[in-house]
Amino acid sequence: MRRALLAALAALAACGGEDQPDCVLPPGGEPAIDPSGTFCRTLSEYRLFEDLAAQRPAAGVIPYDVNTPLFSDYADKTRFIFVPPGATIGWRDDDALALPEGTVLVKTFAYAHDRRDPALGRRLLETRLLVRGPDKWTGAAYVYDDTGDAHLAAAGATLDATWIHDDGAQLANAYGVPNKNQCKNCHAEHDKVLDTLGWKARHLNRPGPEGSGIANQLQDLVDRGVLAGAPPADMWPRAPDAMDPSTGTLDARARAWIDINCANCHNERGPARTSGLFLELAATDQTALGICKPPVAAGNGSGGRKYAIVPGRPDESIMLFRIESTKSEIKMPELGRNLVYAEGAALIRAWIAAMPGTCD
Ligand code: HEC
Ligand code: HEC
Incomplete structure (x- = not known):
């Protein structure tokens, strides 16, 4: 009796209250959404996976990858689209x-138990969904629990995790699952409606994930009859893989990294618009890119440094100071990470070090 009560209470806490409606999906075995915008309480209800634990997608759910990913505290990501x-x-x-x-x-986030050996398995953390309804996108995160399913986590979550890192060291992180309001910090312009960030031709123009057998993701979509109106393949834009020097110059790779990790907020319509730091790929204004740009607000966030970027001098550049910080009022991106991305910081360090010119 007492046990049943406790279980009921736990279920209530997990799904945010019995009074919240569950989704109503059209009948059938295929993946589908509730057109009213109501999110299902559990991930499995969407029928997106044949095997959730193995992340083996159902028929019609296509795995994909992006040239340069967002850094999320060394979590591995697997991505899928269903049309x-x-x-x-x-x-x-x-x-x-x-x-x-x-x-x-x-998009599913997981920690490999040992990054040196993927065969040792991984711990699933969360799966985020962006769902295209009749008039807009809505987003939600599902957190994996010990039932093997993942439950809707509108309020976000903190998951304590440890793993063996690339260098053999044991790392720990209080991994943060964003709450539903935080999605729009990165995924929306003027804090309004959500949009996809990765589904741009330049991010997708590449082979599919390992084992998918997809030689080029855009071509694959054209061949499936899913992508319409594409120009000839030699006209498709392609962003480099920021960590692979064979895919672009240092400048192109640094800009690609900044495009995905910073520019979603740092543009004229994003939440960092008041900073005057506009970092989109198309941006060419040197000051707006941070070169010799004084901060809008001095103080802690600038670490006593004078400009966002001082050419040739990474250790005098506020941009690198914030990329290398883990303090909540300093770190950039301000959301979505606790740890320093050493490889990303090294790339921006090399990029600034190689820049010609001076500020004063
Ligand atoms: C710190 C910024 C940030 C936050 C916060 C964030 N996202 Fe994203 N998200 C991104 C970026 C950048 C990408 C594309 C790059 C990638 O997939 O690595 C992305 C990709 C995705 C994708 C894959 C499809 C796509 O648009 O590329 C989904 C699904 C997604 N996010 C859902 C969510 C949901 C739901 C939330 C809130 C619970 C959320 N995200 C919060 C930055 C963010
Ligand atoms: C989730 C949104 C978001 C993302 C992603 C983000 N920023 Fe910011 N950034 C802000 C906001 C908001 C401000 C203004 C408040 C502040 O300075 O903390 C800001 C301010 C800054 C400033 C100070 C600007 C000035 O001149 O006053 C720098 C430098 C900066 N960000 C660098 C970066 C870099 C580099 C990245 C990517 C590695 C990044 N940011 C990613 C939201 C974001």
Whole structure:
């Protein structure tokens, strides 16, 4: 009796209250969404995976990867897209591709137990969904529990995790699952409606994830009849892989890294618009990019440094100070990480060190 009561209470806490409606999906075995925008209480209800623990997708759910990912405290990510049968994606050169109603974008975060040996398995942390309803995107995070399923976590979560890092050291992190309001900090302009960030041609123009057998993701979508209106393949834009020197110059790789890790907030419509630091790939204004740009507010966040970027001098550049910080009022990005991304910091350090010119 007491046990049943405790279980009921735990269930209540997990799903945010019995009074919250659960989703109503169309019948059938295929993945689908609730057009009213209500999120299911558990991830399995969406029928996106044949095997959730193994992240083996259901038929019609396509795995994909991006050239340069967002850094999320060394979590590994697996990504999928589901487009309803018969619907098509519309081409756009630079902006997000036009994804049809009923699309589900899926991103699972996991920690490998030992980053040196993937065969040792991994711990699933959370799966985020972006769902394209009749008029807008909505987003939610699902946190894996010991039932083997993942439950809706509208309020976010903190997951204590440890793993063996690339260098053999044991690392620990209080991994943060964002709450539902935090999605829009990165995924929305003017704090309004959500949009996809990765579904741009330049991020997707690459082979599919290992084992997918997809030689080029965009070509694969064209071949499946899912992507319409694409120009000839030699005109497709391609962002470099920031960590792979064979894919671009130092400048191109640094800009690609900044594009995905910083520019979603640092643009004229984003939450960092008041900073005057505009870091989109298309931005060419040297001051807006941070070169010899004094901070809007001096103080802690600038670490006593004078400019966002001082050419040739990474250790005098506020940008690197903030990338290398773990303090909540200093670190950049301000959301989505606790740890320093050593490889990303090294890239920006090399980029600034190689810049010609001076500020004073
Ligand atoms: C710190 C910024 C940030 C926050 C906060 C954030 N995202 Fe994202 N998200 C990104 C970036 C950048 C990408 C694309 C790069 C990648 O996939 O690594 C992305 C990709 C995704 C994708 C894959 C499809 C796509 O648009 O590329 C999904 C799904 C997603 N996010 C859902 C969410 C949800 C739901 C939330 C809130 C619970 C959230 N995200 C919070 C930055 C963020
Ligand atoms: C989730 C949104 C978000 C992301 C992503 C983000 N920033 Fe910021 N950034 C802000 C906000 C908001 C401010 C203004 C408040 C402040 O200075 O803390 C800011 C301010 C800054 C400033 C001070 C600007 C000035 O001149 O006053 C620097 C430098 C900076 N960010 C660098 C970066 C870098 C580099 C990245 C990527 C590694 C990044 N930011 C990613 C939101 C973001």
